[in-house]
Amino acid sequence: MAPYESDDMTTAGEVDEPSSRRRRAARYVVPVTVMGVAAATIGLVPAIADSGDPDLPKITAAQLIEKIAQSDVEQLSGTVKITTDLGLPDLGGLESSLASGAMERGAGDGEGGSSADPSAKLTELASGTHTLRVATDGPDRQKLSLLENAAEYSLIHNGKDVWGYDSASNAVYHGTVDESAEDRERQPPATPKDFAEEALKAVDDTTSVTVDGTAQVAGRDAYKLVVKPRQSGSTVGAISIAVDHRTGMPLKFTLTPASGGAAVVDVGFTEVSFDRPAASTFAFTPPKGAEVTEDGELDHGRKHSGKPENAPKPEEDLAKGLDGLKMLGEGWNSIATFDTGGEGGLPTGEAGGDLGGFLGSLGDQVKGEFGTGTVFSTRLVNALITEDGKVYAGAVTKDALVKAADAGK
Template identity: 60%
Template sequence: MAGQRKASRYVVPVAVAGVAAATIGLVPALAASGDPDLPQITAQQLIEKIAASDTQTLSGTFKIDTDLGLPAFAGLLPSAPGGGSSSADPAEKLTQLVSGSHTLRVAADGPERQKLTLLDGSDEYSLIHNGNDVWAYDSKSNEVFHEKGARDAAPEEKQLPATPKELADEVLKAAGDTTSVTVGGTAKVAGRDAYQLVIKPKQSGSTVESVKIAVDAANGTPLKFTLASVSGGKPVVDAGFTKVDFGKPDAGTFDFKAPKGAKVTEGAAEKGAGKAPEDLNGMFGDLGLGDLGDLEKGGKDAEGGGFGVIGEGWTTIAKLDSGAPAPKTDEAPKEVQGFLDALGDKVSGKFGSGTVFKTKLVNALMTDDGKVYVGAVTPQALVDAANSGK
């Protein structure tokens, strides 16, 4: 368990577009072989099937395509903490997955052993979790990143539904009046029969058109994840298996020995053992998204300055009041200024004036007096929120 928590610093970010994403993907062409004829199933039964799945072993190849509608990130993403001491550090290398098309190989043998390999032409980048060790290797630079250690104190466990039925009830309850959850037919994913769970916002103003998850009809493992935007065009995220095998990978798959001549960088030991649970809050922190508790606190103080939350469901908007005028983009470096200009549109309203920075999924309004409104909502929804004075 300790090794698992230690590795989650890297495995969890990969899970968004990597190890766990390997269980939620599909290249559109894979469905062209014909939809399988499967028994009827309700959305709740399908969610129960997902919850009951106990897939511990798998290996395969998948592709992930991400299109946020952004200009190229090259030269604009920050380096890994510590000044980018190793090109193999996952904190820096895995930022590649936020844009473009990538092919990955994945293998898993329970919670203690996982391996992900990012293929880039003749170059490979591998991330390996084996027990209490996390290894990363960049073949292009011949550099290795290694981290070993564990937290002494076990975190408190989150209270989760005890049965698949309870989990399904919680999911559907959370969907409430703002979400439509249906079964949208069947599909063929990497040669396997799958049901398609379709999740859509009922609210207007969201940038999300739909989320589709293909679920293995035999074992309940999610095999497909496609996130589509109301702006149309390519999906925001379209990741998927081209090959998958649920057999146990060979034990040697997770062995690693630094190649001769490779530069090896040892990661810093984990600090603050036992101070914070490595649960959902830890995951959000590792991803730079703050603490879930902050949202609750902010929601209660949405009208008192600082951080707040406006609305609910798919049209939730986070508000941040910096209390200082917004920085002027014309004072930024030329390459950053061009990037911001490509994203931003000048807007005005009762709130005054500001700039809306756009992507296909998340938009942000920065007012000239230092307030920021951000959410997976349309630019007009942000302007309306700012005009409301909330």
């Protein structure tokens, strides 16, 4: 079957993104930035619970993409398994220590942190294997529960209310959202459909799209849509999306990197029902004795407390830098760049102390016409931080980042 090319072509060159949308999305999306980038470049391999190749009517890639676009599923519930292996460096006890500190701050003084704050809790999805229970009833009611050892974290959107509940610490987060399409973008990607919508945005003349047979996922017959970059220099190997043949609903995703090996991201339903969930699924009342933190209290605490743990969140600083975000190149070789406004790059030597040495050990030092910088690499996303404070990041090779920095000098 010949590759299908979308009519929506990516424009080469630099494109300025609207700053208001970035600021609004940063709070919830930036904590799962790695997941978001993976979503935009994700690939799917055959389902784990593949029980054979169903005999389904023939369909073209163009027809299958249209089937996904026309899918009108608004009610569902099920279990999603997500495994992420970005190849991040082993931080030893540092990661657990930071998590414990956040937990203590959230359950303790109440001035600036809450273990139920979704912007912090959902970062756990960026590594390891997790089981999620998901439910949705239209655009205004969703529930995502992260199942842990003897504990559970739930994020519930019901109308204008957003609730986060961490059973381990009996902590509750409460916020509100406007019932608008832009505010709904604040919800992090969690289901195969979320990832598919992002992945298909990459379909242009730099992309090959084909139908590669059928599979069975969560007991349902599905087609497999395979997406591959035509360009060299991308860290993405291929995309394959398992699409329910009856509803057009994406059921499973797995990212395979160009370097080979295990999947970077594997997201798929193990159980799914398209019946309307009970209204009680989205009802929430803070348990007796729970510490409830309002969203505004978190912001106030960070701005006015002198404690280091109550300083502005990293994603808030990043959001300021994203005001100048530009996209370079096209298709799978697109590179995001912005200026942090801080010269000197990473802290090194005596000025950087132990932190500078630690950060330097995680990256590779590079040189070019732009000067010097440090490249931080994962199995999918690479980022270059130059000595003059500029950042270049994308699902591209280290050499591609250096070339981009040289061209921008």
